[in-house]
Amino acid sequence: MKALFIHNLYKTYRNGVQALVDVSLAVEEGDFFALLGPNGAGKSTLIGIVCSLVNKTSGSVEVFGHSIDTELETAKAFIGVVPQETNFNQFESAFNIVVNQAGFYGMPRRQAMKQAQRYLEIMELWDKRDQISRSLSGGMKRRLMIARAMVHDPRLLILDEPTAGVDIEIRRSMWKFIRRINDEGTTIILTTHYLEEAESLCKKVAIIDRGRIVENTSVKELLATLDIETFVLDLRTPLDTLPELDGYEVTRVDATTLEAVLPKSRSLNGLFGALAASGIEVLSMRNKSNRLENVFLRLVDRS
DSSP states (O other), X not given: OEEEEEEEEEEEXXXXXXXXXXXXXXXXXXXXXXXXXXTTSSHHHHHHHHTTSSOOSEEEEEETTEETTTOHHHHHHTEEEEOSSOOSOTTSBXXXXXXXXXXXXXXXXXXXXXXXXXXXXXXXXXXXXXXXGGGSOHHHHHHHHHHHHHTTOOSEEEEESTTTTOOHHHHHHHHHHHHHHHHTTOEEEEEOSOHHHHHHHOSEEEEEETTEEEEEEEHHHHHTTOSEEEEEEEEXXXXXXOOOOTTOEEEEEETTEEEEEEEXXXXXXXXXXXXXXXXXXXXXXXXXXXXXXXXXHHHHHHO
8 A cells, every 4th residue: 555645746935936846755554765856946845745744736646545635534543753953842741742742643642641751761861751752852852753743653654854953863863763663664755965864774765856756766776886986095194195907986084094986887796805905904985975866966957
């Protein structure tokens, strides 16, 4: 079953701005889907329409087979949303924020309290349950918003820049939780400006630019379109001069660092063999830049 099905969706604002132009998109149940695009591309408008916060101009949207035009309440019950900005009462406790959210879905208070405890514990906020939300750190507020979105066990979780402004440690813990609930069957749609996040987490990706879908495929297939990759190599011993390596474009960054540009036709094993033959031992290797970022920039520039 499709968790989300969007067909020929248009949105034109009163000032004449076309935010969405003939957008069609399908997200399968259980998928981990990235929706990427530059600022102003239409991501927030698209999410707003799915969540009934923005009125569409034309087209259709279904959530697990339920149209937002004729079965809005049923469709909304399947969705949990983590918006970009904090939008809870800053003077309520973390516990009450999550419990009250469950009440909007008709959950009995006793069950709501159990669910609130469950997700506050998962998000490592249970010891902050009675703390006024305005006193929480930025990272804690982001985690509180995820707990609130999950309290009714939605089948579709929409995460709009969920790790914006949080430190690396918190981001990694949030990744762990998000992977876990996806493995348990929750369909996830993620928008993010951290493209390494999308590459690490997501299976499918759609790129939107100027209101149009310019790419919609798997992350693996999208990365396969890269013609070249640039790798940074850390060496065991300092290198005064770089020997010629036939067929490989390698430059010296400093005494213990090299950069190698590889076309898809050449293998890393061949590069390592050429380096070893010249007495150069590589300790570690990393991509110079995020691979998905390279594809993203190419597609957006082209559109």
